[in-house]
Amino acid sequence: MTDSTQLSIAANWIRQSSSVLIASGAGLSASAVNPQYGVGLDYTSVAAFRLLYPRMTQVSTMRCMYDAIGKHDWSPELMWGYLFTHVDKCRFNWGPTSVYQDLKQILSNKPMDSFVITTNADGMFEQNKFDMTRFLSTQGDYSLLQCLKPCSRLSFYEARPYIEQSVPHVHPQTMEVPSKYIPRCPRCGGPMFFCVRGGEWFIESAFDDQRHRYHDFVHRAVHKKNELFTIIEIGVGFNTPSVLRWPMDQLVSDLKHVRLIRINMHAPDVPVHARKENRAIGFDGDAAQIIRQLRDMVIAGKV
Numbered sequence: 243m244t245d246s247t248q249l250s251i252a253a254n255w256i257r258q259s260s261s262v263l264i265a266s267g268a269g270l271s272a273s274a275v276n277p278q279y280g281v282g283l284d285y286t287s288v289a290a291f292r293l294l295y296p297r298m299t300q301v302s303t304m305r306c307m308y309d310a311i312g313k314h315d316w317s318p319e320l321m322w323g324y325l326f327t328h329v330d331k332c333r334f335n336w337g338p339t340s341v342y343q344d345l346k347q348i349l350s351n352k353p354m355d356s357f358v359i360t361t362n363a364d365g366m367f368e369q370n371k372f373d374m375t376r377f378l379s380t381q382g383d384y385s386l387l388q389c390l391k392p393c394s395r396l397s398f399y400e401a402r403p404y405i406e407q408s409v410p411h412v413h414p415q416t417m418e419v420p421s422k423y424i425p426r427c428p429r430c431g432g433p434m435f436f437c438v439r440g441g442e443w444f445i446e447s448a449f450d451d452q453r454h455r456y457h458d459f460v461h462r463a464v465h466k467k468n469e470l471f472t473i474i475e476i477g478v479g480f481n482t483p484s485v486l487r488w489p490m491d492q493l494v495s496d497l498k499h500v501r502l503i504r505i506n507m508h509a510p511d512v513p514v515h516a517r518k519e520n521r522a523i524g525f526d527g528d529a530a531q532i533i534r535q536l537r538d539m540v541i542a543g544k545v
């Protein structure tokens with residue numbers, strides 16, 4: 243089958259479904275090109291890092307954004323100088339991008355039950371004005387800070403005020419923030435970090451409401467056995483496959499009314515049985531291009 247035949251089939255599934263789930267990983271934001279910078283939010287790209295943070299290549303050993311994850315060999319002043327700058331730029335000010343807008347149009351093409359689940363803590367769905375009552379961020383969110391102890395299950399806080407206070411004071415050459423802007427827990431005075439799944443300290447309950455709504459959605463979708471339930475999975479690799487990739491494989495393998503559209507540049511394989519039964523399709527091209535074509539076909543309805 244040609245790619246365009248497969249795209250037609252995939253678009254048809256979406257059009258016929260009463261439930262659609264978007265499951266997204268790092269690959270989706272990597273294809274979300276910000277028009278001002280001309281790059282996507284690609285955590286593994288050396289070029290994007292140089293462009294977004296030219297000073298960081300001089301004052302640290304970092305080569306790409308991913309290097310900040312679990313990094314220990316930097317001073318708290320540099321760590322917070324970089325992280326506050328990064329979160330300000332990417333979590334709050336990346337803005338709308340065409341790939342996310344295209345996805346939103348796919349979901350709003352007709353009334354249906356839809357949901358978004360993502361491993362990205364970058365708030366891109368919020369920045370693109372998706373319905374946040376139909377959203378689960380499984381690995382946390384850079385919009386929150388939390389106590390690292392943590393001293394209480396409620397010790398998580400909006401990061402934005404801390405960021406607005408400190409970013410103007412990040413030194414443009416050293417990228418360091420003065421020590422007084424290093425965040426401390428308002429409850430216990432201890433160190434803080436972003437509320438993301440970085441260790442045992444992660445306050446997962448900050449996302450309980452999102453998780454309950456996700457489970458309710460899946461429950462509804464899997465029980466409507468006479469109606470189609472399509473999963474559009476984008477850019478989900480093998481960093482944490484047990485969070486999204488394997489559960490999506492499981493859903494399409496177990497349930498005959500589920501369809502899986504997997505968009506993944508490096509690993510587009512889908513479960514063999516589901517593929518043989520024409521219920522799962524994998525695309526290995528650029529996510530932004532495939533989603534644009536899919537959007538056009540879904541909206542045109544000529545499939």
Ligand SMILES: [Zn+2]
Binds near residue numbers: 397427429
């Ligand atoms: Zn605390």
